[in-house]
Amino acid sequence: MTNTLRIIPLGGLGEVGKNMTLFEYGRNILIVDAGIMFPEHDMWGIDVVIPDYAYLRERADQVRGIVVTHGHEDHIGGLPYLLVDTPIYGTRLACGLIEAKLAEHKGLGRATPKRIAAGEGFRVGPFEVEFLAINHSIPDGVGLAIGTEIGKVIHTGDFKFDYTPVRGGGPNFTRLGQLGAQGVLALLSDSTGAERAGYTPSEAVIEPAFDQIFREAPGRIIIATFASLLSRVQQVVNAAHRHGRVVALAGYSMLKTTEIARNLGHLEIPPGVLVDLRDARRMADDRVAIVTTGSQGQPEAALARMAEGTHRQIDIKPGDTIVLSSTPIPGNEEEVARVINKLFARGADVLYPPLADVHVSGHASQEEQKLMLSLVRPCFFVPVHGELRHLHAHARLARQLGIPDDHIFILENGSVLEFTAHTARLAEPITSGNVFVDGSGVGDIGPAVMGEREILARDGFVIAIVPVSLATGEVTGRPELVSRGFVYRRESGDLLERAAEKVWNALQGGSSRKRPAIIERTQETLGRFFYDETRRKPMVVAIVTQV
């Protein structure tokens, strides 16, 4: 009896298989990526979200290895939580970033990731893995060819095709074509850009835009981008060098990532170009460029602090030219807009897409997705890395290219797609879900606590402390009311007094002296009273104290 290959997308918030995918062959599991997700607006107080690893923990003895496609947080950030003492494989830059991450989380030092270059193959249990050169918004990203006895599966990872990348090589079309000619059982392909027509422009298109800015800016140039978008940092360095400016870095992750990248040869900085931010402040404004974090409007990042006027080293002033070399990730539009507006309010000139061609996506658009499909010519197609809407858009493209509908599988996280050498079918899904990380707590916050936070966020709370006689069980007086986040206390002291009076009256009539009855009566009375008076629904908690 031959084994089946089971593919299980596991990590993603709305997105399918974005942060983790499992390959199971017999009693062997290969994990592809182990990333974190960033919380949505209504995930109150949550810091990060990770997939539920329960399925993996129960099968820890079957896990043969973790293969990482590239060094972005949403692909490596979950490693400290995964705690699987298993070999990790990645490219040189991904491994450098993983080591820095594991060093920050002590006690995880045992796992030393193994460096594999694009084009190389290696074996993990029964899986033959090959790293395929592609492009993405971090250097040294790869796609994967994963072979087992029943056939080869290609997982693109996050990808685009860039014929003229800033550093490193372009994609290996030859190898993709060769694999396609030899026969590919299934293609799992990045769907992020499936709603975008045409080709994603090359990183090279940014150079002329940067040149124009560097030629015309009267004072400092401050460029915000992702710390991991090292090719963009390289482009700033190149432009600064061409136009006789120095480059200073601002923001913790920018400093950390560029240092790792320089050590690994992924960033080339001519002597004298990089200066400390402190030194840059003593130079003429038109000789200075600053690369900073915060292009997503994150309030704690350097750019937002500059916009707020709370950055310790950089005061934004008229004459500054600020470039957002990025576009907002969906959900961040409001924060990004605020930062832009505040920078304008400080007198700076602000440039950003589409007003200037200073950013390109790291993901394939429709024509590149079609090219990938056409090179690989898979028997089965599985759009991944995207929300359901993107998977459906990607599936539409595949149908246009002649892939039959019953050879296209749109999965959910936890879905199990089971392959033989010639067939694919949906098997029973595994139990999956997301785990919320809040402070040092992993998974202790669930719908109940989040629901409470939602109520509190909307209307605050009122606590009623009801004094009850220890001897008789009778309520001995008006409750003390304490509120926060409900009404402005100085202007509404009278409201709480009247509420206490209402409770007192309501409890007089009550026949029961039992605690639960007193609590229920108090909460009901207050809830109704506050809604009538304010049309708000604060959380009301009654506590009985014995006096």
Added chain:
Amino acid sequence: MTNTLRIIPLGGLGEVGKNMTLFEYGRNILIVDAGIMFPEHDMWGIDVVIPDYAYLRERADQVRGIVVTHGHEDHIGGLPYLLVDTPIYGTRLACGLIEAKLAEHKGLGRATPKRIAAGEGFRVGPFEVEFLAINHSIPDGVGLAIGTEIGKVIHTGDFKFDYTPVRGGGPNFTRLGQLGAQGVLALLSDSTGAERAGYTPSEAVIEPAFDQIFREAPGRIIIATFASLLSRVQQVVNAAHRHGRVVALAGYSMLKTTEIARNLGHLEIPPGVLVDLRDARRMADDRVAIVTTGSQGQPEAALARMAEGTHRQIDIKPGDTIVLSSTPIPGNEEEVARVINKLFARGADVLYPPLADVHVSGHASQEEQKLMLSLVRPCFFVPVHGELRHLHAHARLARQLGIPDDHIFILENGSVLEFTAHTARLAEPITSGNVFVDGSGVGDIGPAVMGEREILARDGFVIAIVPVSLATGEVTGRPELVSRGFVYRRESGDLLERAAEKVWNALQGGSSRKRPAIIERTQETLGRFFYDETRRKPMVVAIVTQV
């Protein structure tokens, strides 16, 4: 001595002069628009936001009238809060919508808005007002020419130029040119689309996209759009009529707005096309089209309820084609994406921009903004109706057209731009700001309460009730701790017990028996303990009770 004209943008959240602009001439005030703003993500629990009307209240005797440019909420929604017993002027449709709004808020029945048609002029105190035909995403919108002794100011309102609108006429270019030839002191022009190159397409481009959908959809067609986008509703009706489908309406505001529009002749529905939603359910799916609210992903609107499976009359099923005839308003992207994904999850096909050409903006793009500037040729230019970023982008266009930099004014809300017949200068700004409406409370929620809600939203609260002897003032026992939104209580009961123990120990050492000292000590101890244990910072409130 001649008077000066003072122009004061007053309403907008980030956007300048979006919801209200004041024109002051001598001791006469003309109000242009009185809209509401919708809260941003971090305005915890706020329902709507209105401008602070204090300046107007103090000068109620000087207010000569309110002129409304069109019937959108962000231009008329503030009228019930403004409470100025003053004449209101608007076009027929705007007046119809205002009357419906005032009828819902009883006690405001006195104000009967006066109907003025595009092209007509009227006098309000010293102001000669003329309604100028433009296009927007609600029919019957107008721009304004406002003349005083010192010259004419043109305020575009929200506008675009549509040569082939679905109903009604196109813009009156002739009149704009004539006004420009006669001399315009200042132009206040809509900047919303100032980052978008080219022309905004005509509403007419949607017709072929609708035709294709109506031709190909195998089952029901459900189209979500703004209730106020009556031309879109008309296009659905037209397409349904052409393709032999009936149209049913879903959503309260859709029903209300279309009824008002039909009565005023702004919506033409052939006999037999419009049916009740109940009747539509009994017809063959491929004979039915449904127009619904909820295109912005609003959780309480009909489309989101269909996506959630909680709509009482419509169950989404495979075969349904759902069209989002809209684009997300900035800030709503996350909610819209969720609704789309959930509709796909129910098996429906979902079409939306840019996958189908089913929406166009209601605002001018750069080429139309240039055309407006070129027709009107104002002496001074004031970009309005946009965030600072949009005003700066619009100002850039004006400079390209040769308007000198010192004749362009980028204002903030509360700025006062003071004109004589030949000059403009910034005068002392007025006190302005935003007022939050929460439930029935108008303006009682400020930064203090919002700050409390933010803390509560993030980490919940812990209340400590510390028992103190009435006789001795000594703490008599461990405090009782109550928490919500902080930790999942069933799993962390032990945490609260240990916290109570900590407080008990801390209070033993304390020399002071004074209430404030006990409270401070308790709060400090708990704050530190919880942060050490959980890395969270719940709101901690200590209450001393006498026993």
